Amino acid sequence: MFIQIEPNSAIPIYEQVTRQIIEGIARGDMQPGDTLPSVRSLAADLGVNMHTVNKSYHELEAKGIISIRAKSGAVICSTEERALTPEQLRQIEKNLKPVVAEGMVLGATAEQIEHMMKKVFADLQIPVEGV
Amino acid sequence: MFIQIEPNSAIPIYEQVTRQIIEGIARGDMQPGDTLPSVRSLAADLGVNMHTVNKSYHELEAKGIISIRAKSGAVICSTEERALTPEQLRQIEKNLKPVVAEGMVLGATAEQIEHMMKKVFADLQIPVEGV
DNA sequence: ACATTTGTTATATATATAGTATAACAAATA
DNA sequence: TATTTGTTATACTATATATATAACAAATGT
Numbered sequence: 134m135f136i137q138i139e140p141n142s143a144i145p146i147y148e149q150v151t152r153q154i155i156e157g158i159a160r161g162d163m164q165p166g167d168t169l170p171s172v173r174s175l176a177a178d179l180g181v182n183m184h185t186v187n188k189s190y191h192e193l194e195a196k197g198i199i200s201i202r203a204k205s206g207a208v209i210c211s212t213e214e215r216a217l218t219p220e221q222l223r224q225i226e227k228n229l230k231p232v233v234a235e236g237m238v239l240g241a242t243a244e245q246i247e248h249m250m251k252k253v254f255a256d257l258q259i260p261v262e263g264v
Numbered sequence: 265m266f267i268q269i270e271p272n273s274a275i276p277i278y279e280q281v282t283r284q285i286i287e288g289i290a291r292g293d294m295q296p297g298d299t300l301p302s303v304r305s306l307a308a309d310l311g312v313n314m315h316t317v318n319k320s321y322h323e324l325e326a327k328g329i330i331s332i333r334a335k336s337g338a339v340i341c342s343t344e345e346r347a348l349t350p351e352q353l354r355q356i357e358k359n360l361k362p363v364v365a366e367g368m369v370l371g372a373t374a375e376q377i378e379h380m381m382k383k384v385f386a387d388l389q390i391p392v393e394g395v
Numbered sequence: 396a397c398a399t400t401t402g403t404t405a406t407a408t409a410t411a412t413a414g415t416a417t418a419a420c421a422a423a424t425a
Numbered sequence: 426t427a428t429t430t431g432t433t434a435t436a437c438t439a440t441a442t443a444t445a446t447a448a449c450a451a452a453t454g455t
Binding site for chain 2 (some may be wrong): 152155156158159196197198212215216217221222225226228229230231232233234235236237238239240241243245246247249250252253254256257
Binding site (some may be wrong): 145146181202204205 | 412413414415416421422423424
């Protein structure tokens with residue numbers, strides 16, 4: 134799989150897994166309907182504990198991105214299933230705020246931040262291995 | 265002061281303090297050269313421990329936003345002192361990435377995310393082209 | 396000069412979070 | 426039927442978060 138863990142990061146392992154799966158879906162590496170690897174196999178792949186991956190999967194489910202079918206597997210939700218609610222929009226804005234504020238205080242211009250945002254957006258939209 | 269603590273938030277108190285001071289500076293509530301309240305007085309104001317505020321101040325210093333003068337006080341750095349380094353730019357982009365990725369996966373369009381970005385800029389009272 | 400305020404340092408305690416290690420269970424699956 | 430699956434439970438270690446006190450020495454205010 135495409136996930137790379139940084140053991141010494143300040144970001145918890147389960148959070149790294151969550152983010153990289155989200156980025157993988159955004160990039161198109163994984164599509165709606167696809168099944169995620171079992172918590173045991175992914176944990177073995179990454180060299181971490183089963184429960185750590187399990188926590189990540191449940192975080193993804195709480196975000197409405199995957200659906201965990203008990204004793205079967207985890208499936209990526211369709212775009213219809215994960216319709217953007219006003220609550221989710223507010224949350225994204227809430228997440229965006231401290232990042233933008235810090236950038237500005239450090240001396241970045243609005244244009245620089247918009248440019249970085251577009252760069253990130255493009256990174257995620259353009260598949261690494263071609264379509 | 266303008267800081268409001270949410271005791272039951274998943275975000276640590278010292279991190280809430282750090283973010284709100286950064287937002288305060290971004291908004292212009294506080295300007296370069298201004299002195300932050302002493303760790304003891306702000307802690308008393310917020311009803312939290314001295315060390316919690318102290319941790320926040322040192323986080324702000326590590327980010328290059330304030331300068332702590334031993335046994336005197338904490339001063340907000342000038343925009344020259346906090347010149348944006350390529351390393352800091354990378355960090356901002358790194359912070360931006362998971363937020364944008366999650367938004368996209370949840371079904372937000374590029375326009376929606378750009379719009380939210382402008383809303384955040386407006387909240388922070390930062391002039392943006394075309395607003 | 397003196398008292399207060401300041402950040403600093405140290406110690407101690409309590410709680411929560413993160414991560415691992417095993418184990419067992421029951422449903423789904425091959 | 427045997428294996429794989431997510432689930433649940435227990436136990437343990439380590440780190441992070443937050444508080445509580447106390448003392449120190451430099452800076453500051455009067």
